[in-house]
Amino acid sequence: MTRPLQSGFARRLLQISLLGLAFFMVGCATQAPRDMSAFERAKPRSILVVPVVNRSLDVAAPNYVLSTLSVPVAEKGYYVFPVNTTKVVLEQEGLYEGDKIHEQPPAQLAKLFGADAVLYVRINQWDAKYAVLTTVVTVDFDYWMTGKDGEVLWKERKRMQYQPNNNNAGVSPMAQLLTQVISAAVARAAPNYMPLTRQANEEVFILGPSAIPDGPYRMKAAQK
């Protein structure tokens, strides 16, 4: 009695996963440029980067991520408010946690600092998964920007993974095994999140289909 039901379920599961896969592949194939009209209408000159919200288990992650955000955004041609100064000012206002800051009305934050836009980042994942021989380091961020009136100007999500080692052609299997053990141990001792985070930022702000338009200082430099 239960067998047809089970196989029907299995077939449906297969169908759904195939469909999902197809969607995924389409997503990869056609990376249409995003609609930047809200951003272009707002024409921000200055961007306030507020402390990061953390959904990972690593309490240090938000500060680490915060330290990587000024350069890519400023190099895009915007005035970026100094991130550590911003953090200290918010602390003096009694706002210590990223969560608390993200709960504030965005328009009010922009007004407090005199910023044209506010950039928010949330860490969804920041971890290293250990198997016996390999380690996979994963970072996953949500980014979004709001304008002076609190309207969303832009958003993007980025997930990056890094798996150290492998491909040791020509090396004896035993040496290869040892190298893997060593590199897994190295990654375990100090998982290298920072290059991965910088790469995520670079793709999001500069290289990817969601890249923000050039800001006033970049345009000025191009005219020279």
Place this chain on the structure above:
Amino acid sequence: MNPIRLSRKPRRVVLLLAVVASLGMGGCASNRLYQWGDYEDNLYAAYKDTTKSEALRLKLEAHIQAMEKAGQKVAPGLYAEVGTLYLQAGQRKTAMGWYQRERAAWPESTQLMTSMIQNLERLEAAK
């Protein structure tokens, strides 16, 4: 199985990564608007270990001095970051000077810098 081979391996990987990284950066290095003088790395280090915040300040100051000497624009926010590090060390007057320099360099910072300077002036006057 000889140990030399094993110890060489990570070095080769590092070298390869460095080459890839420099190639990647080559694309944008010529295209950079500013020099940052390891601001990100030093800020990261200071967040990782709070005893390094003075080192962050000293490195930023040295970088700014080098930029000014070379007649180059100092990247946005750096003057103010130095100011805040002085503020956290309890040196309000010095902090104000740095906030004034940020304001003079970047008109977008005017509102924030002015209100911070005014706040500090009030605190100094109440002393």
